[in-house]
Amino acid sequence: MQDTLEASAPQARGLVLDWLASQQQAMQDLLQKVVNIDSGSRDEAGVTAVAHALAERLQAAGVPVQFEAVPGYGVLLHAQVNAAGEGAPIVLMGHMDTVFPAGTVAKRPYREEAGRAYGPGVADMKSGLVLNVFVAEAFARCGGLKAPLHLFFSCDEEIGSPATRDLIMDRVRGARAVFNAEPGRVSGNVVTSRKGSMLVEFEVEGVAAHAGINHAAGASAIDALARKTLALHALTDPATGVTANVGVVHGGVVSNMVAPHARAELDLRFTADTNPEDLLARVRAIIEEESVPRTQGRITVARSTLPMKPTPDYLLALYQESARTLGFEVQGEFTGGAADSGLTASVGVPTLCATGPVGGHPHTEREYCELTTFVPRAQAVALAVLGHP
Numbered sequence: 001m002q003d004t005l006e007a008s009a010p011q012a013r014g015l016v017l018d019w020l021a022s023q024q025q026a027m028q029d030l031l032q033k034v035v036n037i038d039s040g041s042r043d044e045a046g047v048t049a050v051a052h053a054l055a056e057r058l059q060a061a062g063v064p065v066q067f068e069a070v071p072g073y074g075v076l077l078h079a080q081v082n083a084a085g086e087g088a089p090i091v092l093m094g095h096m097d098t099v100f101p102a103g104t105v106a107k108r109p110y111r112e113e114a115g116r117a118y119g120p121g122v123a124d125m126k127s128g129l130v131l132n133v134f135v136a137e138a139f140a141r142c143g144g145l146k147a148p149l150h151l152f153f154s155c156d157e158e159i160g161s162p163a164t165r166d167l168i169m170d171r172v173r174g175a176r177a178v179f180n181a182e183p184g185r186v187s188g189n190v191v192t193s194r195k196g197s198m199l200v201e202f203e204v205e206g207v208a209a210h211a212g213i214n215h216a217a218g219a220s221a222i223d224a225l226a227r228k229t230l231a232l233h234a235l236t237d238p239a240t241g242v243t244a245n246v247g248v249v250h251g252g253v254v255s256n257m258v259a260p261h262a263r264a265e266l267d268l269r270f271t272a273d274t275n276p277e278d279l280l281a282r283v284r285a286i287i288e289e290e291s292v293p294r295t296q297g298r299i300t301v302a303r304s305t306l307p308m309k310p311t312p313d314y315l316l317a318l319y320q321e322s323a324r325t326l327g328f329e330v331q332g333e334f335t336g337g338a339a340d341s342g343l344t345a346s347v348g349v350p351t352l353c354a355t356g357p358v359g360g361h362p363h364t365e366r367e368y369c370e371l372t373t374f375v376p377r378a379q380a381v382a383l384a385v386l387g388h389p
Contacts, residue, residue: 015142015143019138032119036119041156042159054153064083072163082147091175092178093178093340095153099121110122115370123368147176160303172347175349177315180340183358190353191333195307197268198279199265202266204261204262205260206258227292229249232244233245240273242268243268250263308338308339318384326376
């Protein structure tokens with residue numbers, strides 16, 4: 001391998017592309033392995049099992065891997081190729097958790113049909129993890145890197161990275177660039193900016209009473225929650241890009257009791273032009289308002305993911321030229337979905353997102369990955385890494 005590692009840059013470029021071109025089936029095999037591991041957010045054992053499955057492939061290629069425990073969530077995976085390279089690193093990033101609960105794999109395991117792979121997390125984003133692993137392995141086997149190349153896989157992205165957001169920002173601060181392997185858009189495009197997200201959990205306390213005998217003595221928490229929901233939904237403003245959705249509600253005890261308690265979960269999305277502190281203040285005012293006499297609301301949890309600031313033109317152009325060399329065209333897109341790329345962009349690191357294989361219908365039973373996009377998009381990332389100044 002040493003002779004290969006000392007190959008000239010043009011030779012290494014050809015070797016990297018050729019090696020990746022030979023790995024289609026191996027990519028699919030590793031994808032099947034990790035998709036068939038339940039790894040929902042907070043599933044420590046499942047996320048850790050995914051990390052070890054990916055690490056086995058890297059370690060077999062001589063890539064050193066480190067695990068960093070995150071109690072309650074699993075582990076972070078760190079790996080490096082060309083650690084002694086020149087200057088700041090380029091980072092290939094991803095997350096190992098999914099939105100699916102334990103037992104999902106047993107109900108609908110990995111399968112392939114008509115050129116697509118299906119299964120929980122197959123697009124978001126286990127295929128992206130596999131792509132990054134093979135790009136790193138290609139450089140470990142073929143050489144050609146000037147800068148260090150880091151892999152950084154997190155464990156709680158799907159719930160807003162509550163345990164890892166500071167770790168992510170610290171890890172990438174000062175890097176040359178980040179390529180985040182969220183799924184490529186159905187169009188084949190990459191993502192150059194994203195909305196931020198905010199999850200707000202809140203509860204409302206009311207006064208219990210018999211709904212038939214003593215209705216007026218009660219104060220319905222459900223009534224208050226309904227009014228708050230309408231007010232919160234009114235925060236949606238297409239002109240500013242803010243959307244608000246109360247997506248989960250619970251409340252009451254039995255139908256003939258005025259509800260003494262209710263709770264809900266609110267999802268907010270916003271652009272980089274929105275001040276999240278001001279938005280949260282508006283939400284808090286609605287929740288804490290006595291919308292029904294003798295009821296009281298309060299926020300119990302509030303956490304957010306930062307919006308992804310636009311990708312610098314040069315980084316998008318670099319990836320586009322790499323793709324064009326390989327025979328496909330790609331554009332940059334804005335999306336309402338939030339991701340850890342918002343964290344990396346927030347600390348000033350040039351970030352390009354959705355560099356994973358093309359996929360669709362994430363977070364649903366219809367989620368799929370276009371298998372024919374694995375090799376060319378891995379090659380495009382590799383060329384962009386090689387071409388980065």
